[in-house]
Amino acid sequence: MPRRIVHVRLMLAGLLLAAAALLLAGCSPVEAPQMMEARGDQCVEPVEVIRRDHMTILKAEKDRAVNLGVRNPDHSIRGCVNCHVSPTASRDDPATHFCLNCHTFTAVRMDCFQCHADKPANEDYRHALNPHGPAHGFQLADSKSLARDMEAILALEGQEQ
Amino acid sequence: MSDERTPNLSRRQFITGAAAAVASLTVAPGVFLLKTSSASIPDSPGTKPGARWGILIDSNKCGDCNACVTACHEENGVKSLNRPRTDAQWIRKVEITDRATGHSRSLPVMCQHCEHPPCADVCPTGASFRRADGIVLVNKHTCIGCRYCMMACPYKARSFIHEPLEDQLPHAPRGKGTVESCTLCVHRIDRGERTTACVEACRKDGNGAMVFGNLNDPDSEISRRLAQYGGVAIRADLGLNPGVRYQGL
Structure with missing residues (x-):
């Protein structure tokens, strides 16, 4: 009898493994959403900076614009929308909506467009091709700072072990 | 990184009169010479140095028209939802009648852009604030929609947005759950224009009863008119020193 139970267990385990393998085989890599082409030729910051830090730039920009009246069109949410969103979005x-498309894909909810216009007012708008410098109080991440971050993380992990 | 500002006069300072910046002198019961330093808000890089924007409204000229209200609401994308009790109202025409004589006149009332805004005093999050050039604004990023400011404002200048909005204008973000009011067309001022939608419409389609300008510049049209003919604040007894002044009341 005990032998039989072992057999049944082995068979069950085998079946489970086979099912998992089948499931994995059915999965292809997740496809990125279709993104609308930006209307300008060049973003206001390097793409990797914008991808990682656009929220930091916008956050710094909003405080300066609202409280101090310093308006920097290149780093404003209006600037993003003017270039990245279709007027018929x-x-x-x-x-049709660059921002919402990516945010839906990455499951990051944002409230910007509850208040801000979600499409450009002017159909012909293009932002300047020679953008201003980085946002005020904003440090661009360079390879050195990234290396420093990495070292700090590794050191921390070393301590934990 | 955040450049949040605190109102220049805290509630405690206001109640106790402990503010070092405020030297008040009682002339007679109920009459104060209140000297507050408006310089306590330093000039900011985005605003015109030393400016204080204001509007002068001549109620002798203001007639039965609605041009300022229409222009303001069109400029800022304020639309009626056919619910008069909750519809946003940035500017409205008010009719006042002297009961003794029956003489009545009509004048526009909007945010008066006080030097000592009660809305900013009561705001629990610092969302209501006064900009260096005297414009009183709501930072809707920090507004939690508590509506204290609406209760505090003696001019009933503010509105609360009760419903989700769509198709806002790029220069005038507005949304559910926040309080809003006249911004003195801050988007125009920051573009370098020296007029507001209401003043422009009054000059063009109305009776030319409104003048926009810099109250701190003695050579501006508004200052010259005020110097020559004077101008009163509504509820001047509150000592708020509003930037909107009236003639002929």
Whole structure:
């Protein structure tokens, strides 16, 4: 009898493994959403900076714009929308809306467009191709600072072990 | 990184009169010579140095028209939802009648852009604030929609947005759950324009009853008119020193 139970257990384990393998085989890499082409030729900051830090730039920008009246069109949410969103965009159709498209894909909820206009007012708008410097109080991440961060992380991990 | 500002006069300072910046002198019961340092807000890089923007409204000229209200609401994308009790109202026409004589006149009332804004005093988050050039604004990023400012404002200048909005204008973000009011067309001022939608419309379609300008510049039209003919604040007894002044009341 005990032998039989072992057999059954082995078979069950085998079946489970086979099912998992089948499931994995059915999965392809997740496809990135179709993104609308930006209307300008060049972003206001290098793409890797914008990808990582656009929220930091916008946050710094909003305080300066609202409280101090310093308006920097290149680093404003209006600047993003003018270039990245189609004038005929709709919030219900994320494919037309660059910001919403990516935020839906990455499951990051943002409230910007509850108040801010979600499409450009002027159809012909293009932002300047020679953008201003980095946002006020904003340090661009360079390879040195990244290396420093990495070292700090490794040191911390070393301590934990 | 955040450049949040605190109101220049805290509630405690206001109540106790402990503010070093405020030297008040009682002339007679109920009459104060209140000297507050408006310089306690330092000039900021984005605003015109030393400016204080204001509007002068001549109620002798202001007639039965609504041009300022229409222009303001069009400029800022304020639309009626056909719910008069909750519709946002940045500027409204008020009719006042002297009961003794029956003489009545009509004048626009909007945010009066006080030097000592009660809205900013009561705001628990610092969302209501006064900019260096005297414009009183709501920072909707920090507004939690508590509506204390609406209770505090003696001019009933503020509105609360009760419903989700769509198709806002790029220069005038507005949204559910925040309080809003006249911004003195701050987007125009920051673009370098020296007029507001209401003043422009009054000059063009109305009776030319409104003048916009820098109250701190003695050579500006508004200052010259005020020097020559004078101008009163509504509820001057509150000592708020509003930037909107009236003639002929």
